[in-house]
Amino acid sequence: MIEVTNVTKTFGSGADAFTALKEVSVTIRQNEFFTLLGPSGCGKTTLLRTIAGFIDPTSGSLSLEGRDILGDPPYLRPVNTVFQNYALFPHMTVAQNVGFGLEMLDKPRSEVQATVREMLELVKMTQLADRQTSEISGGQQQRVALARALAPKPKVLLLDEPLSALDFKLRKEMQIELKRLQSETGITFVFVTHDQEEALTMSDRIAVMNEGRILQIGGPRDIYDHPAERFVADFIGDTNFVEGTIRAIDGEAAEVELPSGKTVASRRQEGGPQAGAVTIAVRPEHATLQAGEGLLSGTLSNIVYFGTDTHYHITLDDGHAFVIRRQNQPDARESYAVGDAVGVSFAPGVAQVLRD
Amino acid sequence: MAGRADTAAARRRWLLLTPALLVLIFAASGPLLIVVVYSFLTPGDYGGIEWMFSTDAWFNVVASRDFFDETVTWNDAHLSIFWRSVKLSLMTTLACFIFGLPTAYFIATRPKGQRDFWMLLIIIPFWTNLLIRTFAVMEIIRNEGVVNTFLINMGVIQEPIQMLFTDFAIMVGMTYVYLPLMVLPIYASLERLDFSLVEASYDLYARRWRVLRRVILPLAKPGMIAGSILVFVPSLGAYVTPRVLGGGKNLMLGNLIELQFGQGRNWPLGAALSITLLAIVMVALLIYVRQAEREGSHG
């Protein structure tokens, strides 16, 4: 639906030039909740603003439903934005804010009023329709900003870290609210966040960005279980990195020799490394602990009890650290002690060969 | 204990307020009081006043009594000067607004580093003496001045256009002199404007003109009100500019008042006229602010 192809954006020129987007390509599908996830300064806002029409890319192309929209100014793009600071008009009431877009589209008055009422109901703000925007709370402003952007029924809704200004509890509520709004309206959402948990819980698909590039695009499960790069594995959740050597590959499968000399069946990405020294990633909860020999062996250096689960910190024989996370069972006794010689194992296909 | 601390604090507060109060009493209320008192006295033969109660001055502000048959008529000369003053001040305010708004908008939309430079250009004339600035305007619009010479050389006109010593000249002069007073407050309110609001309105399908009309102008309103007041008030009392550019026949209120204290030797009338000027300003401001508030709350 939205096709971003090889978009590059360079700010400034000469010595001050800074490239915020580097050959970014991504396809966003109809009706999906698509998330741009990455650390601060990686270019998320720049990409979003390019789609909205506030930034002209240096090169590349952008199309919406097959039509090139790069030449269109923001007011011609059927795309609305929920701004990070909400940007509500301070000289208008809640209802006037929500109706603004429709008014600018010269919709008849009756239609504007009906849609405003409908939108305010959707975000549960009917009671406060005639309030001034300075007289409502942050969470309520957030809802008004959403209603305002949804009212003209855009093809795409862009949301730039809309929840970052809210406190924890409100944030959780609004996450659910946003999902509900998206499924009720059927509008494509492009959502920006630097909160990995938010991205995992809300998105249909996630694009992980760093330093102006998209590193990986996939569903939350895909991104979490099969990170393609060290950055992705590190940025999302906790990961153990183990050095190894590829012995054989077959499509997505790879035989990797571990420092212990044992080999393990791992997964690799299309276009990933084919041979030689590689890094593999193993999630702490995907590995198992055992007494005696495992795929890797070492000594237990610390045990941390977390209530829902326990973290076992292991120093491997080659000196690297490895963490295993195990879900706690009711009334289970701790069967390991610090200093025990232990083995670490993981099932075939669990370890992920990273592209570096 | 607490009571004593409170009174001590209260006393200190009054003590700290004293300089401001003194200024208010001696620099504002005092002179005003004197002017009010003078307006009810009798003019002295050689200027000044005689301590004799009289309402003649107030009578003479708007009316005149025929010297021979004592019939009372409106004082047309005064009324036409009041009218000209109000009219020219309103026109000056409007002209300042028409030129000042785009100027302020232009400066506020420059990159941050350049704004100070443009502001400086606006403010520099303020560092020059008012009289000199007024003579500069004269140089531009007089019959042998820059504009007429240019137009004649271009063949647009044969005879010079008489601009100097007209109401138009006064308006041009005042517009030039007071323009910065309009630009500064509007610029201040535009500069404070959150640019993401402009982006939000573009995003919500508003085109340039509508963004200006529906978002930028309403938000710059406090600056526009302040600027209009700052221009209108001194225009109404202007004295140097109409004197130089009006050539002595197109008087404004300021000149009329000056005349009473000078050649006219009628201080009470001058005082009464001064208070009339003050009253006009107050009434105009009241109407204006009311109107602006009403518009603000409705839309």
Ligand SMILES: Nc1ncnc2c1ncn2[C@@H]1O[C@H](COP(=O)(O)OP(=O)(O)OP(=O)(O)O)[C@@H](O)[C@H]1O
């Ligand atoms: N107008 C600009 N001129 C120069 N550099 C810019 C401009 N806008 C953004 N940048 C730079 O581009 C980079 C990416 O900025 P962007 O705002 O897209 O980051 P982001 O991923 O949204 O970060 P955050 O999570 O902090 O909002 C930053 O290093 C920023 O300094």
Ligand SMILES: [Mg+2]
């Ligand atoms: Mg950002």
